[in-house]
Amino acid sequence: MSEDELRLLSATCAEIFAAHDDGRPPAGAWDPELWKALKESGLTLVSVPEKSGGSGGTLHEAAAIIGAAGEHAASVPLGETALLGAWLLAEGGLPVPAGPLTAADGTGALTARHTAGRWQLRGRLPRVPWGRHAAGVAVVVVSEDGEQAVVLLRPQDVTPLPGLNSAGEPRDDLSVDTRPEPDLVASVPPGTADRLRLRQALLRTVLIAGAAERALALTLSYTTEREQFGRALGRFQAVQQQVAELAAEAAAIRAAADAAVALCDAEDVADERAAVAVAAAKVQAGRGAGVVARIAHQVHGAIGFTDEHPLRLATTRLWAWRDEAGDEAYWATEIGGRALAAGASGIWPLITEAE
16 A cells, blocks of 8 residues: 555544544443444454455554554554454454454463363453453463463453553453363464564554644644734744654654554564564653653643543553553663674664665
């Protein structure tokens, strides 16, 4: 898909999201009408192979849709469905159920035993995004003998313990004690849990890029419309400096996200250079999210903190998403570890793609 076609796709998504802005549900809820509109438009399973029940398409196209969702603070698990849940099920050749999905890494949270051809899962999955609303939860597990598998947990297989992030999005602990049917479990290659971890970070980075652009747009609009001492706020040099810094941070986040998406689309997230790109993008997004939110609120003043103002929808998500799927320190440590592992002869190719 060309750049013009990606922009058209983003614009189409923005129209759908904007049409549902006024009917935003309360904290912890989701928007079934928005989900219905997205599903009817074929946007909920983009990048999932058609043979698995998806819409096909590339990671670039999925990122354009998810970025628009982040920009409009969409109250649906769009990225969790296509980029995580459905992808993970497709990797194992499992059926992709209709409805919203989510995913979790159960390798350290669930005790998994595989005996007599059946799996037994027990434990608690912490802070699963949209867990209470999911038609299915795709989980990576590892048995006691090291066998790695993906399991489709249905709503009757889990007991949600509701929670929220700072933006009011569902982040639920899921209590699990079940013996899933054999046709809901599939073996997957070693490293699948690590690929899921990287895709989770990529998802949050793309969402942050969208939310940062929303905060910038609202700030530019406010400084143009709001007057003080007889002139628009945007005419004051001190304000211009702040807005310029905000714009630079938003652009840096977008550039890092786009670079990571491009490498993951070309090489798969398991590629060493793609993994470093994802880690670097999450560091950039996490650091920049705080700067964007701080400046946006400084410029808006008290009104930006009110429930009625749309700025809080962007900034509370920036604060929440920067810590989810690993914060800056976590991913900076990841980059350092990979750089050390590459050694003196491998560090330059790792960060520049040069052979």
